[in-house]
Amino acid sequence: MKEHNTPETLLEDDHLQENILHAYLDGELTAMEIKTVENHLETCNRCQVRLQELQSTFTALDELPDLALDVDLATPVLRSLKAERDVIPALPWITAAQAAAAVVLLALTLPILLTLPLFQSMKISLINWGSVLQVNILNMTAGLQAQIQGLQTFFEQMLNAYSRFSVPDFHFIPLWILFLAAALLGILGNTLLLRRELNL
Amino acid sequence: MAESSDRDLVNQTLQGDLEAYGDLVREYQSSVFSVCYRVLGNRRDAEDLTQDTFLRAYHHLDSFDMERPFGPWVRTVAANLCYNHLNQSRLPSMPLLDEHDIPKGGGGKTPEAWLIKNERQERIYQALWQLPPHHRVAIELRHFQDLTYQEMADELGIPLNTVRSHLYRARNKLAELLRKYEGT
Numbered sequence: 470m471k472e473h474n475t476p477e478t479l480l481e482d483d484h485l486q487e488n489i490l491h492a493y494l495d496g497e498l499t500a501m502e503i504k505t506v507e508n509h510l511e512t513c514n515r516c517q518v519r520l521q522e523l524q525s526t527f528t529a530l531d532e533l534p535d536l537a538l539d540v541d542l543a544t545p546v547l548r549s550l551k552a553e554r555d556v557i558p559a560l561p562w563i564t565a566a567q568a569a570a571a572v573v574l575l576a577l578t579l580p581i582l583l584t585l586p587l588f589q590s591m592k593i594s595l596i597n598w599g600s601v602l603q604v605n606i607l608n609m610t611a612g613l614q615a616q617i618q619g620l621q622t623f624f625e626q627m628l629n630a631y632s633r634f635s636v637p638d639f640h641f642i643p644l645w646i647l648f649l650a651a652a653l654l655g656i657l658g659n660t661l662l663l664r665r666e667l668n669l
Numbered sequence: 670m671a672e673s674s675d676r677d678l679v680n681q682t683l684q685g686d687l688e689a690y691g692d693l694v695r696e697y698q699s700s701v702f703s704v705c706y707r708v709l710g711n712r713r714d715a716e717d718l719t720q721d722t723f724l725r726a727y728h729h730l731d732s733f734d735m736e737r738p739f740g741p742w743v744r745t746v747a748a749n750l751c752y753n754h755l756n757q758s759r760l761p762s763m764p765l766l767d768e769h770d771i772p773k774g775g776g777g778k779t780p781e782a783w784l785i786k787n788e789r790q791e792r793i794y795q796a797l798w799q800l801p802p803h804h805r806v807a808i809e810l811r812h813f814q815d816l817t818y819q820e821m822a823d824e825l826g827i828p829l830n831t832v833r834s835h836l837y838r839a840r841n842k843l844a845e846l847l848r849k850y851e852g853t
Contacts, residue, residue, distance in 0.1 A: 488833055491840065495811065497818055526844045529793050530812045538702040542716070543694040546723045547687055554687070 479505055485516045490523055571655030578649040583628065592628045599624055675739040683730060694723050697740055701747045707813065708751040708805050710798040718754055722747040741814060745824060748809050752825070755802035796846035804839035811836055 479489050485506060492498050493506050510516055582588050599621035606617055675696070681689035701722050705715035726733075726743050733742055797805060803825075810816045810824065821832045 488837055491833070491837055492818075495818070495836070522844065523840065526840050526847070527812070529843070529847055530797075530808065533707065533790060533793055533797075533813075535700050535703040536706055538699045538716075538719070540716070541695065542698045542702075542720055542723065543691040546694050546720055546727075547691050549720075549724055550687055550690070550727060 480509070484513065485509055485519075487519075490516070490520055494520075494523060494527060567655050567658060571652045574648045574652035574655065578646075578652060582649070595624055595628070596621065676735055679730060679733060679735065679739060682727070690723075690727060693739065693743075697743055698723075700740060701744055704744050704747040704809060704813065705751050707794075707797060708748060708802075708809050709755070710794075714754070718747065718751050722750050725750060744814055745810070745816070748806055748814065749824060752802060752806040755805075792847065792850040796843050796850060799846055800839055800842055804835055804842065807832065807835035808839050808843070 479485060479502060485493075489498070489502075489506065493503065498506065510520065583592070599617070603617040603621060675693065678689045678693045682693070698719060702715055702719045705718040705722070706712065709715050709718060722743065726746050729746070733739070797808065800808070806825070807821065810821045811818075816824065818829055818832045818836075821827075822829045825832070827835075
């Protein structure tokens with residue numbers, strides 16, 4: 470017992486508390502507590518009987534032997550571990566290569582994506598959003614003005630830079646669409662692989 | 670301190686030698702199986718959880734303290750795994766047996782008879798398996814793995830007083846069932 474009991478707290482109605490008997494047999498009492506318990510046991514028949522009954526349960530449990538397993542579990546365990554070892558180390562290289570290829574393909578497809586009506590309207594919305602944000606924030610603090618303008622300029626420059634890329638001839642558009650599909654598949658595939666590797 | 674041969678095998682395993690780990694599995698599979706069997710109460714689950722224990726132990730081998738013996742460590746992993754398994758599967762304790770259903774040991778009456786050598790052992794097993802999972806694990810860790818109350822509390826993540834309470838109730842119930850089975 471980690472808390473130190475006084476001789477009085479070991480007893481309840483002049484007999485040893487049940488949990489004290491358990492702790493005594495479990496070797497969880499301090500030397501002083503053991504002495505108190507043993508002194509009491511010398512003079513108390515009832516507690517001696519209770520202790521013997523408890524000891525008989527301990528003895529019963531001691532009668533259960535370790536069982537001999539008649540099958541070799543090392544084989545299936547090693548098979549599982551080898552399978553894990555063979556799969557996981559190769560994964561990061563494949564994943565990294567695929568991720569890099571997907572990013573390159575996506576970057577290559579951006580010029581044509583930006584010519585599509587959807588992306589044009591997104592560009593306008595983005596710039597408008599920047600303007601509205603700018604006005605709102607300017608009302609709150611003039612100090613942020615330069616940063617917002619910088620952000621807006623950044624958006625415009627980024628989108629204009631991509632827009633200035635020469636869009637390939639019409640005949641090559643299927644190729645760009647193929648790139649886009651490969652990029653999206655690559656990103657999706659890598660996400661799944663990473664999820665599996667990380668057990669997400 | 671870990672037996673030097675066990676320590677060598679653990680070191681070799683950590684360096685990537687899976688065959689060394691196979692030797693550790695063969696060395697301790699019976700004692701780990703015994704833990705699982707006492708806690709779970711059937712051979713099939715016990716074998717599955719024994720394998721799971723060695724897989725879990727392998728993945729946590731870098732946290733194994735080389736100054737301590739491998740056997741008690743892996744058996745404690747097993748007890749914890751079985752406890753989680755019972756909690757997750759929410760299996761009830763075995764139904765209480767009537768007096769005329771008192772287990773007959775060693776005679777092939779139960780699927781587990783091959784493991785159990787005599788009637789007395791079978792009665793003790795049956796009494797043990799009537800206990801709820803947390804009481805079974807408390808008995809396992811204290812009586813078979815020789816953990817202190819504090820070590821049990823740390824291992825199970827429960828307060829010290831709860832450990833005492835589990836042991837107290839488990840033993841009292843066990844004594845009651847044994848008296849019933851043995852007709853005393």
